[in-house]
Amino acid sequence: MPVSQRERTVSWRDGRIRLIDQTRLPQEVVWLEIADEATLAEAIRRLQVRGAPAIGAAAAFGLALAANASPATTLEALRADLAAAAARLRVTRPTAVNLFWAIDRVLAVEASTVAELRAAVLAEAERIAQEDIAACQAIGRYGAALLPAAASILTHCNAGALATVDYGTALGVVRAGWEQGKVRHVFVDETRPLLQGARLTAWELAADGIPLTLITDSMAGYFFQCGAIDAVVVGADRIAANGDVANKIGTYTLAVLAREHGIPFYVAAPTSTIDLNTPSGAAIPIEERDPNEVTTIAGQRVAPAGVPAANPAFDVTPARYLSAIITETGVLRPPFPAGLAEAVARARRKDQT
């Protein structure tokens, strides 16, 4: 579906946040209308909204909800209520830096009256959402240019329209490549434990008519061996200053396999995902989720009762495995540190103009 025909994953409508409930897909398309910031925090925790850029935009709108709900009559009191709401949103998920980036950006807006601040918070959230769409489209253009003709792409998890406000990062590259006739096929890792590939990426690609094959995460190596994969394109939850990338658990394995087979490995992410304050991947906090996500599938227990399971939600791919990082400011090649710093500076300058 072209952007114009697809409703945004996250939007603001009549004083509420409108979100597609990603836990119900693909069985049901359910839209949530979220009226308070506590409900939003729970929606982020439960992954009803997920994907680093989408979480960032949702949290920004969450501050707009908090600003509207605040009974404050002084700027100071409203700033205090916003700070409290921000604190509650910050603790929902630890790894994706876009959450913290968006909150900080909204909290930094200037205003001289309470009414102005309320308006400025919502305007900044809207700007973050708009910019995310533009960033994804730019990422798509830059990324598609890297692809060979008739490319067969492997992707992991969902870095699509559902993970962003619209269009997607990794799937932005796939979409742009498909529109240009450069993408022939997409291999979609199902992405255990929560099956974002099987449930969400397969749903997005099927809706757009892009040919795909769903595979279990364990099959990627086989298809590399078969020569069936021309490039790997994934999203990111946080990119450290040295280029190390935190992304959905299993991403690192794909990077190792890609290098083993001489296949390019691309990370597609907006500059809001770059965290210059995190020197390397070792400093990125990895969210450990409920082991029941591993021991049960679709509500059914698969492992014997009492068996312990681990559930790290992300892993870190060291920068040395990356062929390039595709941002809305252009394509970064190794060595990454200078390029990442410059991309962030360029994005900030553009933001201020």
Added chain:
Amino acid sequence: MPVSQRERTVSWRDGRIRLIDQTRLPQEVVWLEIADEATLAEAIRRLQVRGAPAIGAAAAFGLALAANASPATTLEALRADLAAAAARLRVTRPTAVNLFWAIDRVLAVEASTVAELRAAVLAEAERIAQEDIAACQAIGRYGAALLPAAASILTHCNAGALATVDYGTALGVVRAGWEQGKVRHVFVDETRPLLQGARLTAWELAADGIPLTLITDSMAGYFFQCGAIDAVVVGADRIAANGDVANKIGTYTLAVLAREHGIPFYVAAPTSTIDLNTPSGAAIPIEERDPNEVTTIAGQRVAPAGVPAANPAFDVTPARYLSAIITETGVLRPPFPAGLAEAVARARRKDQT
């Protein structure tokens, strides 16, 4: 559980084959009593009995069922009925060579009367089952000697008591290591699509009180990175003459990860899994199973309707990734071709004495 307290996965009782139904584990422990070779063929196809050595033993007993059921009154007619039954059993699953090995071995028995042939077929099947247990115990001893102290082992799929007649190949190594106090912990890949790790290996290890952590297949890379894995031990469905190993889909990825992290990668298998007639992995047929095994989990559809999925059940790990192959005749190190041929010759000599 020590071998003596655990009922064999495959056995002969009162003229029937007794099998634990592996599709019902871990929810229910259901024993099947199979009275005819057609039902056995279906049980193999449906994975009620699975694991290369277990399939081999089951097929051998299946020929005993066929011999008993045959109305033949001449040796020639009985041989013809056995050949027909063998043909029906051979087409159940293509990759594990133990199936063909066991069938060939039973068909080769000598006898001079119909009654003698019936008895010899059953005796050979019993011998195959007995030898498999002894082989697994020898594999366990040889393999445990390779492990470092306080070893943390990663295994994939189920190469345990359930995949053999008893004790297991990869889990034979784990069990022997545990009995010797050398194994500290086991990481168990859940092994999508059919979750043999989560359902079967976790069940076996928990029953034996061996500490384990269940992980999704996508998490192995993360635990390698953490330094949590000291050795990988897996089974095999077929080992080609050059040392290439077909095993459960996802095994190749673990081999690549193990090498990337400088961790030993061991294949544990009886010599019945070695196929000197297959020159290399490229010649091993890879079973492609129903895509519904990927798109549905525990009976529930996880992917959108109509989404195509691939389902290769095995992959091939090239010999160059293997640290050693552990057989009942000893530990083979690279280069493998001479060692594999010698191991098969040694096992055959022992068999004839």
